[in-house]
Amino acid sequence: MRYIITTILIIITIPAFAQSNYVTSFNVGNLGIGGNFPLKNDYNFETSLSLLNIGFENRYSNFEIGFSPLMFFGWNNDQEVERGFEGASLLNFYAMWNVINYNSLGFSNFYLGPFASINYLFVDENIHWNRHIFTTGINLGFRGNFGRLKYNVISFEMGYRNINNSSKYHVGVKMDIIALILLIMLAESEID
Numbered sequence: 001m002r003y004i005i006t007t008i009l010i011i012i013t014i015p016a017f018a019q020s021n022y023v024t025s026f027n028v029g030n031l032g033i034g035g036n037f038p039l040k041n042d043y044n045f046e047t048s049l050s051l052l053n054i055g056f057e058n059r060y061s062n063f064e065i066g067f068s069p070l071m072f073f074g075w076n077n078d079q080e081v082e083r084g085f086e087g088a089s090l091l092n093f094y095a096m097w098n099v100i101n102y103n104s105l106g107f108s109n110f111y112l113g114p115f116a117s118i119n120y121l122f123v124d125e126n127i128h129w130n131r132h133i134f135t136t137g138i139n140l141g142f143r144g145n146f147g148r149l150k151y152n153v154i155s156f157e158m159g160y161r162n163i164n165n166s167s168k169y170h171v172g173v174k175m176d177i178i179a180l181i182l183l184i185m186l187a188e189s190e191i192d
Contacts, residue, residue: 025055025064025143025150027176034172036075036161045076046172050092053152062098062113071119073133087124089133093117096139115139115157134162135170153179 032048048071055066074086094117100110119133137159144151154175161170 020148021059023057023059023148023150025057025066025152027053027152027178029053029068029177030152030155030174031177031180032172032174034157034170036163036168036170038168047074048072048172048174049177050174055094055096055152057098057150062100064096064098066094066096068092073119073122087122087128087131089119090121090123092119109142109145110140111143112140113138115159131164132162133164136160137170152176 029049029051030053032046032050034046034048036044036046050068050071052070053066053068055064057064069090069092071089071092072087073089094115096111096115097113098111099113114137116136117134120131122128122131135157137157139155139157141155142153144153154173156173158171159169161168
């Protein structure tokens with residue numbers, strides 16, 4: 001528990017000591033869908049919703065760490081009759097290395113690279129201390145670039161996932177909630 005508290009304190013204090021070599025990335029939240037393979041009647045089709053994602057990226061190394069205070073998960077099995085575990089995770093951290101050197105290549109709106117994330121402290125009617133999700137793989141995304149502020153819009157990820165000690169391969173997409181709402185409104189206006 002003290003390691004979790006120490007990590008949270010380090011992440012919270014980064015902006016206070018950040019110099020011009022750090023960039024803040026954020027978005028209001030993501031709506032995600034994905035699949036976990038092989039299909040073993042558990043954790044197959046996945047939906048997720050995160051609220052307020054905040055990250056800090058070093059401009060020189062392109063290494064980013066971040067967190068989200070709340071993430072909701074839901075899974076279906078392969079018959080889509082029974083629901084899998086549904087709940088919220090209160091400790092959500094990630095680390096990513098952007099291998100695209102956007103300063104020299106001019107790709108400031110795209111990122112690509114390896115990532116790792118951990119989701120822990122799941123709650124529904126009870127607190128589940130033994131449930132966790134660990135994901136690692138490749139992440140590709142698009143974000144708005146506003147100087148020292150980046151707004152994450154959409155990302156695609158694939159790699160390895162461990163859900164409560166069940167190993168899977170994972171493929172997923174996450175989109176910013178506001179961008180998704182604007183896209184739906186634009187599509188509806190085109191239809192009318």
